[in-house]
Amino acid sequence: MNPAPASNPPAFRAIPDLVREHAGTAPQRRALALAAGTEVRAIDYATLDARMDRVAAALQRDGLQAGDAIALCAATSIDYAAVYLGALRAGVVVAPLAPGSTPEAFARMLADAGARRLFTDAGSADTVGSAGQGSVPRISLDGSAAGQPLEDWLAAPGSHPAPVAIEPGWPFNIIYSSGTTGTPKGIVQSHGMRWAHVMRGAKYGYGPDTITLLSTPLYSNTTLVVFFPTLAFGGAVLLMPKFDAAAYLRLAEAQHITHTMLVPVQYQRLMARPDFDAHDLSSFRMKFSTSAPFNAALKADVLKRWPGGLVEFYGLTEGGGTFILEAHNFPDKLHTVGRPADGHDLRLIDEAGVEVPPGEAGEVVGHSGGMMTGYHGQPEKTREAEWFAPDGKRFIRTGDIGRFDADGFLTLFDRKKDMIISGGFNVYPSDLEALLGEHPAVAEAAVVGVPSTQWGETPVAFVVARDGHAVSAEALKDWLNARVGKTQRLSALHLVSELPRSAIGKVLKRELRDRHRTAAPRT
Known part of the structure; x- marks a missing residue:
């Protein structure tokens, strides 16, 4: 398809420079906040800007130059965000690494990034292990024994880094995306790529009065495509270290949230709460989603019951092209x-x-x-x-x-790799998942292809039943098979309590294939 016409874009601006501007024009405006239980701790733009300066100055003091890298592996926090932004101000590349990685994968990512400093916390100790011990100095974001306490490492209050003129082609961060298998791949995103995300933000109502609630982790690109535009436009970001549907709704109402990014499984859990409609969510302007398939019926339910627009982004962390569905308009x-x-x-x-x-x-x-x-x-x-x-x-x-x-x-x-070729015919798991979703007893479904001596591959389903609905796996399999063609029929169906998911809600289909392999003979 030919590219859609683009209006003349504004000149490139570096995100750390925009934060500096907001600190100058509205120093007391809230910039970052963290929800801890029922309490919300916040810092304003002047405080954030000063902390970014102390981070950048400390990195320069330690000999890091533009293009060098640091790694972050810790729970979501205000200091996590400040270190990320401060490193960018120094022209330093950030590699945000998942605390849930295996120690082996973490060690590979740390080495691959060439990180010269590691910012971590006590909760990430099992993942970090001994990786880079002795060669990569560690700084503890939570003041624990995970490394040198951040407060001791930072440059003195009032410090300013040497100015760095950031260019669009410079690397901004390295996002590691290995899917569910294989060696982690470091996706190098540039400052220009992040600026492209900011530029589309004006269309979606970002501004100084924006209050964005984020409950996905800061190492995920899902989070960052909304986090950075919010700050670039001078709004406030409220961070939830861990998603909880009841707490999310309380925060959204109490804090008058205007924007959010949620993955589809989070929308599903929110909409399923019996008290959802009791919450006043009228402050919302825009809700976003990405990272996983978003069921059409769920989108319709969100549009019907949750004020504000709904926008789905489809694309890769690698970039290359984005599809946008403004669900409220179409x-x-x-x-x-x-x-x-x-x-x-x-x-x-x-x-x-x-x-x-x-x-x-x-x-x-x-x-x-x-x-x-x-x-x-x-x-x-x-x-x-x-x-x-x-x-x-x-x-x-x-x-x-x-x-x-x-x-x-x-x-x-x-996904091309998820398509099942059964008896020479292409079988799309998403078709079967959508049909299973029409059964009143089905809350969630995932279909994978497994080896078959007769067909080469054959579809197998994993289903989470709705609360209060009793159904047998055999009856559900028969129901589905009566509604599809011969090549699409399930060879097995497993009832499970939940589907295995990544931190951003993607179903881990490799785990499902492994689970079936150990539970059933080859068909």
């Missing part, structure tokens, strides 16, 4: 992920790397002003992620299969 397109963002060129290609004709399905590839530089230190992986048009234009491959409708909206089928 209620008849809730089964899609929207249309390409302004200035983004999204196309579909076949297995041979040739663009498919209109109306046919293919792998989504994209080009935009927000694209990763590459996978850090892995040029071969970078090449695998790229597709070049006949004219040489560079695109990023998504690995997702989709089809454009006549209005330019994209319907996604599945």
